[in-house]
Amino acid sequence: MKIALAGFRGEMPIVDERLLPEQNAQVARNVYLRRGTLKPERAPGPITGLPNVVAPSSLYRYPNGNNGAGFWMIWGNGKPVHAVKSPLADDAWQRVYWTGDGTPKMGGIAEITGGAQPFPARSFRLGIPAPAAAPVVAAPTDRVSDDEQPLTAVQTSYVVTLISRFGEEGPPSFASTPIIRWDMVDDAPAGGSVNLSLPAIPSGAHDIITKRIYRAESSGVFQHVGDVPAAQGSFTDAVPSENIGVSLPSLEWDMPDDRLVGLTALPGGFLAGYFGNTLCFSEAFYPHAWPVAYQLAFSEDIVGVAAVAGGLVVATNGRPHMITGSSPAAMADMHLDEDQPCVSGRSLVDMGEYAVYASPNGLVAVGGGSAQLLTKTMISKEQWKALKPETIHAYRHDGRYLAFYQSGCFAFTPGEGFEFFDVSATAGWYDLDKDQLCLIQGNSITAWGSGAAMTLRWRSKVHEIAPGSGGFSCAKVIARQYPVTLRLIADGVTMLELPVASRDLFRLPAGYALCRDWEVEVVAAYEVQSVQIASSPSEIV
Template sequence: MKIQHSAFRGELPILDARLLPENNAQQARNVYLKRGTLKPERAPLNIESLSSVVNPSTLYRYPSGNDGQGFWLTWGMGRNVNVVKSPLANDDFSRVYWTGDGPPKMGGISDITSGTPPYPGSSYRLGIPLPNSGPNASAPSNRAPAGERPTTMLETSYVVTLVSRFGEEGAPSAPSNIIERWDMVSGAPAGGEVQLALPSVPSGSHDIVTKRIYRAESSGVYQYVADVSAATSQYSDSITSAQLGRSLPSVEWDMPDARLQGLTALPGGILAGFFDNTLCLSEAYLPHAWPVAYQLAFKDNIVAIGATSSGLIVATQGQPYLVSGSSPEAMSPMQLDVDQPCLSARSLVDMGEYIIYAGHDGLVAAGGRDARVVTAEVFTREQWQALNPSSMHAYRYDGRYLAFYEGGCMVFTPGEGVEFLDINASGGYYDIAAGTLYLIQGSTISAWGQGDAMTFTWRSRLHEAAPGSAGFSCGKVIASNYPVRLIIWADGNQVMDAEIVSPSMFRLPPGYTLCRDWELEIQGTNEVQSMQIATSPSELV
């Protein structure tokens, strides 16, 4: 008779130790199992101090500047900040946008890296505000008397928009009063121009540099007249009808709601966010413009959102939804059939074709038209709740779902079970360009898997043998290097606790032939390929 393990897998806590599949573990801690071997996970390596940030909680690697090394952006005091890069190709300003730190914000490289760390050094409120009022139109003092005015006079109205240093244009002001004007062409009577008193720029962090003037004539469409500096208060409009430019594009380009959070990038240059029970979408490739007409309301408050290849998953305090469509104005929601609210916004992770988040009964995977609890065969509800899922923050790394909770880290690979790691973190960021997961540990930034090998523990299922048939007398452990520690139990009593120093056969102590229940545990920092015990040397391989 022989007990052998050579294709190691993780824990399935829901099952009794006797009923576990052959190579699943009662305990799998600090071990990397994707190779099928027992390979120790490596501890995170401290790479940078965050001593100047109070209670750091969110991390983002700003990819521009610093000779290609970029800069760390950090936020503290428990804030959950979501950061996205500009959706514009070759953005000259290297802009990023974020929510979770007061009203939604943005900045270019000169703003973000101003001053000394911690960064961002400065920022602007996302979106362009309305002018404080509409413009006021009046006739010039030299206007010809009523009887001398041309029959080609037109009734006109004006609006003003504001434009930032980044070229972002806001929604138009209220329209001016209606006034008559005519083109000052050859032979026209004097005074066809219109004098405009321009509205002032509202206070706030907006970096407004330009006022843009539009005029509507008989067609009722506002068309471009001129750009003037933000400080300009008066303008004389002598632009002819033929010289008018493009139509006003920004009629519905509202500022995002000040409560916006959960900022997420979607394909096609669209940004998404939410507040309360309302999902918000930006204009495509215009991250400052968030039309109210694009908002969608749900029956429950939104907790988190995540983009997948099939659309946007909206996780709420009730059931999740899939929101999909070809453009922001054509998005529609579909409720997914799983009664699992999202317990932690920071637990929601984009896994590619689906997202995973922490629900009441376990981890919920949602993608396409399907959603289900993917850990239903791993944890009971009580076992899952003991991990305090509402405290979880999670990341996708190496095809696995890494969730940090109060007390450690859980690694879930669909179909493989779970492992637990003695690693704590208050936040993290996966840098896809570097292929590295960075963690916030205390007041430092650490790189996942770049430190020393951790001491792992892997304990087998409970093997049941008929009394009298389990006269195990010898064993063998195959490892890349030695020593490794092997512990053997029989009927709950420790049979052996030894340092195995070579691949050679070793002997077990006698006296346990009548024992029924056998368990093997191995610990160490060296990779192990297999372990086995047998009743005779001829059975060992």
């Protein structure tokens, strides 16, 4: 009779300890199982070079500059910030955009790092406002009377837009009242130009440097007439009709709603975010512009969004949605037939082809036009509820779904089970550039797996052996290093707890031949490859 353990796997809490598959565990604690061995997971280790922040709550590292170290941005006071790089190729200002820190914000890396740490030291409100009033038009004092005006005179109106230092253009002002103008060619009568009083710039951190004037003739489209410095209050339009420029591009380039959160980058150069039950998209390659026409409304409130290979997963407090499309102007909503609300927006994680989030019943996977309860055969609703899923914040790491809950941490791999860790964190951020999961633990910022090896504990299923046939007399433990503590439990009683010092075969105490239920437990700080217990030495390899 022999029990041989190798190819170790994680926990399946829903399955009775006697009915577990041979390689699955009753307990898998602080163990890395991707190699099929029992390898101790390493504890988080400190990240050096970061400023001290009281109660940090969100992290982001801009990957470029600073001699290859990039720039860390840290927010405190419980702010759940989502930050993304500019979607523009070779952005001259190296801009970063974020939500969750009051109104949506942005800044070039020069502004963000232009002061004392912690960064961001400075930022601007995301979006460019429209002027608060329409331009006021007036005829010049030398204008001829109506009956002397030329046949080429046309009725015109004007709008004004504002331009930031980053070249971002906002939506237009209200249109001016109509006024007659004509080109001042050689034989034209006097007074064909138009004098404009330009509206003031709205207050706010927008870094506006230019006012741009557009003119529409005979109810046509508005076309570019000229630019003036932001402080300038007047403009005389004497531009001939043949010289007016491009059409107004920013008619619907609204500012994002003040409540916008959950900022996420999508392929195609545009961003997504949400507030309440409303999903929002920016204009492609114009991340400051968020047309109201691009918004999608749902019957449920949105809890989180995640970009996956097939589109955008929208988790709500009702059913999930899958949003697909290559243009922000033509995004399609697919309402998935699975009643699995998301109980924690921070639990929603992009896993590549699909996204995973915490529901009241377990982990839900959404992708490929469908949703399914991923942990249905792994953990019961009662066991899942005990983990406090509403407290989960999770990350994709090493191909696993790594989640932190109220009193601990677990990793889940579909088809293999759970591993639990003696690690806690209040927030984190996955640094894709460095393939590093950064964690907030109290006032410290650490990196997953960069500290010392933790002590692992792995307990096998209950092996039922007919009394009298399980007279186990010897055992062997193969490990990278020693010692390794081996526990043998017979009918619920620990019959052996031994620090194994080598890979040599060793004898077991007698007197347990009539026991039925056998469990094997390993406690170690080193990698364990296999465990064997047998009734005779000839059975052990």
